[in-house]
Amino acid sequence: MHDFTILALDDAYASSLAATLDILVAARALAPRLGVPVPRWRLCAPEPGLVRLQGGMQVEATRLPVRARDDRSTWVLPGLGLNTTAAITQRLARPDTAALARRIARHVQGGGRVVASCSSVFLLQPAGLLAGRRATTSWWHAPLLQRLAPGCTVDADRMVCADGPITTAGAAFAQTDLMLHLLRAHGGAALADAVSRMLLIDGRQAQAPYIVAEVLANGDSLVAQLAARVEAALPNPPSVAALAEAFCMSERTLSRRIRQATGKSTLALVQSVRLRRARALLEGSRMTVDQVAEAVGYQDATALRRLMKKVAGANPSRYRPATMAAACDDGIAAPARQPG
Structure with a gap:
C-alpha cells in the first residue's frame, strides 16, 4: 500500500x-x-x-x-x-x-x-x-x-x-x-x-504578503490606478468613499469593479497595498516596526502586528533581515554599516 x-x-x-x-x-x-x-x-x-x-x-x-x-x-x-x-x-x-x-x-x-x-x-x-x-x-x-x-x-x-x-x-x-x-x-x-x-x-x-494588486487584476487599469493612488497617499490612505469620488463612481460600482477584477473588496485591496509597503520597508530599511506602522498609516506597531498575523500569518519580524531583526524589532535603530 x-x-x-x-x-x-x-x-x-x-x-x-x-x-x-x-x-x-x-x-x-x-x-x-x-x-x-x-x-x-x-x-x-x-x-x-x-x-x-x-x-x-x-x-x-x-x-x-x-x-x-x-x-x-x-x-x-x-x-x-x-x-x-x-x-x-x-x-x-x-x-x-x-x-x-x-x-x-x-x-x-x-x-x-x-x-x-x-x-x-x-x-x-x-x-x-x-x-x-x-x-x-x-x-x-x-x-x-x-x-x-x-x-x-x-x-x-x-x-x-x-x-x-x-x-x-x-x-x-x-x-x-x-x-x-x-x-x-x-x-x-x-x-x-x-x-x-x-x-x-x-x-x-499565507500568500498575502506576495500579492501584487495590479497583477492580480490581470491588466485592469482601474485597479492599477487605485493601488498607485493609495500608495502615494500613505501614511494617510484615502477612504473607500474618497476613492469612489475620485474615480467618479458610486462606492457600490467601485466595489463591484474591484471584486470582478481581483476577487477582493475595495477595503481589502487598500489593505493589501499598505501591507505590501510595510513589508518593503521591513525588508529594505532600518526603520523600527513602530516607524513602519506609522509610515503606512497605523496608529502603532500593535495594530500592524495584529493585521500581519491575521492576513499574512506572520509577525513583522519574519520579514526582517537576520542582522537587523533583533535591534529593529526592539524599537532600536540598527547601527549604520561601517564603510569598507
Missing part, C-alpha cells in the same frame, strides 16, 4: 515535482530516527513512459492504475506551468484532462484524498470537487478560479487550504508548504519540522 501517489503530468513544473520527491526522500530517511511511519509513494502518470515537464525536462512514470481497488493513497498533483487564462482554458478543454478529472472524482468517491497546487487546482473543477469547499491557487489565478467554480470559496491569501478530502496550495513553490502539511498529517509535527530543517525550507501560512 502506498501513502502517496505522485501524478506526473505533462507541463508540470519540474521544480514542483522535484520538490515533492526530494521532501519525501528526506522524510523516508528521517522517519525511522523519529519513530514515526515511513512514507511510501509511487510516481505515476495517466499513460506510462516519459512525461515532458515544463522547460523540456522529462521523467519516467508508471501507468496510473485505471481502477485500483482499495487505493486510499493521497494523490498529489504538483503545479502545472499554466500561466495564462488561455493556457488554463485550453488545458481544461482537452479530452485527456476530462478523462483525468473523472478518475480523480472516482478516487475521492472511493475514499481517497487529492491535493494540488498552483494551476493544477483547476483540474479539480471538472472533477466536481470544488463546489461548497474552500480552496486556494496561485494568487494571480484566483479570480479565474472563482469564475469557473462559483460555488467554491477561493481564498487567494492562504498558502494551503484543507477542506475534507481536498487540499490545495498556492503558486508553484507552495508545493513545499503543501508537502510539509502532508507530512505533518502523516507523521506528526516532528517529521515535518525535521524535514524542514534538513532541507532549509520554512512552512508559510
Whole structure:
C-alpha cells in the first residue's frame, strides 16, 4: 500500500515535482530516527513512459492504475506551468484532462484524498470537487478560479487550504508548504519540522504578503490606478468613499469593479497595498516596526502586528533581515554599516 501517489503530468513544473520527491526522500530517511511511519509513494502518470515537464525536462512514470481497488493513497498533483487564462482554458478543454478529472472524482468517491497546487487546482473543477469547499491557487489565478467554480470559496491569501478530502496550495513553490502539511498529517509535527530543517525550507501560512494588486487584476487599469493612488497617499490612505469620488463612481460600482477584477473588496485591496509597503520597508530599511506602522498609516506597531498575523500569518519580524531583526524589532535603530 502506498501513502502517496505522485501524478506526473505533462507541463508540470519540474521544480514542483522535484520538490515533492526530494521532501519525501528526506522524510523516508528521517522517519525511522523519529519513530514515526515511513512514507511510501509511487510516481505515476495517466499513460506510462516519459512525461515532458515544463522547460523540456522529462521523467519516467508508471501507468496510473485505471481502477485500483482499495487505493486510499493521497494523490498529489504538483503545479502545472499554466500561466495564462488561455493556457488554463485550453488545458481544461482537452479530452485527456476530462478523462483525468473523472478518475480523480472516482478516487475521492472511493475514499481517497487529492491535493494540488498552483494551476493544477483547476483540474479539480471538472472533477466536481470544488463546489461548497474552500480552496486556494496561485494568487494571480484566483479570480479565474472563482469564475469557473462559483460555488467554491477561493481564498487567494492562504498558502494551503484543507477542506475534507481536498487540499490545495498556492503558486508553484507552495508545493513545499503543501508537502510539509502532508507530512505533518502523516507523521506528526516532528517529521515535518525535521524535514524542514534538513532541507532549509520554512512552512508559510499565507500568500498575502506576495500579492501584487495590479497583477492580480490581470491588466485592469482601474485597479492599477487605485493601488498607485493609495500608495502615494500613505501614511494617510484615502477612504473607500474618497476613492469612489475620485474615480467618479458610486462606492457600490467601485466595489463591484474591484471584486470582478481581483476577487477582493475595495477595503481589502487598500489593505493589501499598505501591507505590501510595510513589508518593503521591513525588508529594505532600518526603520523600527513602530516607524513602519506609522509610515503606512497605523496608529502603532500593535495594530500592524495584529493585521500581519491575521492576513499574512506572520509577525513583522519574519520579514526582517537576520542582522537587523533583533535591534529593529526592539524599537532600536540598527547601527549604520561601517564603510569598507
